[in-house]
Amino acid sequence: MAAFFPASFEQLIDSFASLPGIGRKSAQRLAFHMLSLPGEEAESFANAVLEARRTVHTCPVCQNLTDAELCPVCASDNRDRSVICVVSEPRDVLSIERSREYRGLYHVLHGALSPMNHVGPDDLRIRELLERVAQGGVEEVIMATNPDTEGDATAMYISRLLQPFGVKVTRLGFGVPVGSNLEYADDATMLKALQGRREM
Amino acid sequence: MAAFFPASFEQLIDSFASLPGIGRKSAQRLAFHMLSLPGEEAESFANAVLEARRTVHTCPVCQNLTDAELCPVCASDNRDRSVICVVSEPRDVLSIERSREYRGLYHVLHGALSPMNHVGPDDLRIRELLERVAQGGVEEVIMATNPDTEGDATAMYISRLLQPFGVKVTRLGFGVPVGSNLEYADDATMLKALQGRREM
Numbered sequence: 001m002a003a004f005f006p007a008s009f010e011q012l013i014d015s016f017a018s019l020p021g022i023g024r025k026s027a028q029r030l031a032f033h034m035l036s037l038p039g040e041e042a043e044s045f046a047n048a049v050l051e052a053r054r055t056v057h058t059c060p061v062c063q064n065l066t067d068a069e070l071c072p073v074c075a076s077d078n079r080d081r082s083v084i085c086v087v088s089e090p091r092d093v094l095s096i097e098r099s100r101e102y103r104g105l106y107h108v109l110h111g112a113l114s115p116m117n118h119v120g121p122d123d124l125r126i127r128e129l130l131e132r133v134a135q136g137g138v139e140e141v142i143m144a145t146n147p148d149t150e151g152d153a154t155a156m157y158i159s160r161l162l163q164p165f166g167v168k169v170t171r172l173g174f175g176v177p178v179g180s181n182l183e184y185a186d187d188a189t190m191l192k193a194l195q196g197r198r199e200m
Numbered sequence: 201m202a203a204f205f206p207a208s209f210e211q212l213i214d215s216f217a218s219l220p221g222i223g224r225k226s227a228q229r230l231a232f233h234m235l236s237l238p239g240e241e242a243e244s245f246a247n248a249v250l251e252a253r254r255t256v257h258t259c260p261v262c263q264n265l266t267d268a269e270l271c272p273v274c275a276s277d278n279r280d281r282s283v284i285c286v287v288s289e290p291r292d293v294l295s296i297e298r299s300r301e302y303r304g305l306y307h308v309l310h311g312a313l314s315p316m317n318h319v320g321p322d323d324l325r326i327r328e329l330l331e332r333v334a335q336g337g338v339e340e341v342i343m344a345t346n347p348d349t350e351g352d353a354t355a356m357y358i359s360r361l362l363q364p365f366g367v368k369v370t371r372l373g374f375g376v377p378v379g380s381n382l383e384y385a386d387d388a389t390m391l392k393a394l395q396g397r398r399e400m
Contacts, residue, residue: 005290006267012252015245020233026221028291033220034249035256035265042253045215046246049234052212053242056235065235067206091228094205 009035061132063108063125065090073106080104082139086129086158088112088146096144104142107132112150113157126158133165140168147174147192209235261332263308263325265290273306280304282339286329286358288312288346296344304342307332312350313357326358333365340368347374347392 005013009031016027034042058064059071062084066072073079073093083104087093093106109124132138141162145151159169175193176185185193205213209231216227234242258264259271262284266272273279273293283304287293293306309324332338341362345351359369375393376385385393 005294006252006256006265008248008252008255008267009265012248015248018245019230021226021229029221030219031252032290035252039253042249045218046249048208048212048215049242049246049249052206052208052231052235053239055208056206065206065209067208090205090232 058108058110058125062106063110063128064093064106078103081137083142084129084132084138084140085142085144086155087144088151088154092144092146104140109145109154112145112154114150121157124154126161129158130161130165133162133167138165138167140170142170142172144172147172258308258310258325262306263310263328264293264306278303281337283342284329284332284338284340285342285344286355287344288351288354292344304340309345309354312345312354314350321357324354326361329358330361330365333362333367338365338367340370342370342372344372347372 012031012034013024013027016022016030017024019027022030034045037045055067056065057067059066059074060069061074062071064071064073068075080103084107085096085102085104086107086109087096088109088111090108090110093108096102096106107125107129109126109129111119111124113119113121113124129141133141141158143155143159145154155171159171162169173196174189175196176182176189182190212231212234213224213227216222216230217224219227222230234245237245255267256265257267259266259274260269261274262271264271264273268275280303284307285296285302285304286307286309287296288309288311290308290310293308296302296306307325307329309326309329311319311324313319313321313324329341333341341358343355343359345354355371359371362369373396374389375396376382376389382390
């Protein structure tokens, strides 16, 4: 029964099913969809994969994704080079840029410490961060990893490694999200909001 | 902000987001996953798409997907050529084959009549079915479209078109699924089960 569909079609289903969050049924549906597309569209899909693989790499300084020698932030003349904001994933850079508040540099770890998933310090771009700080000129490192167990542990771990360098290490402020309703804030968020209260 | 990720990476996100059932967030996650794969795996994914497009086409007889001249069922010497089972999608052939009961041929319509979605008779492979029946040798056509409004309408429409040919047209039996619990059968299924009752 396995060889019921043409082999190359089964292969395509397998390929989709190997992607995260895509089960066998979805993979089958996506494979059928791919065959129903006009030829050029299916080709341009395949080419998008190859092209992204070919051109995108990590910035040698901040480890964010880029297709240039340096990423736009590291290459810019308008950024404050004395501050580094440390995030887990490239998409987090996008979130912080959206606030239009931050003018410093970034450092992308590409993950968070997670003993459960066998992610240790050597799997993250921590060494590269220490090298940047060791080169001098950095005054503050903002730990902007996620406010969950793994993100907190990663922030804690890195802040200890940074102690010998004498730079200021801060953690992103956590609390009740803007525009939300206090009624729906969970206990942990409310605790952070109270701890992070400020004088008016 | 749109140009924040490298262009080829944005292109890859767009490609994934164009697939059915995949939103912007999932597309971003899939694109990141694609970049995290070893080079050969990303390439083999792209090649799976191209290869399936290149080799897979519809069987000229039954319209099922195949990479050979005829599909395995139409090419087989062990099938009863006097019965044609009409299904909506290639995956339905798989479901029926799994029962190991059916030994006839198939006809894949590639859809069901759906005025809401602008799918009319000309969008389905109905003409090809009529041509097969017109060639003679067919004694029974089993309508195995889905037991929903569109499937029922399609079955009804085709059965009328087949009347002049004098072949027996049957509809798949519907009722309470084997191994299920009567308690959980919905009203429509129970109605079909009662209507389809047999003497013991």
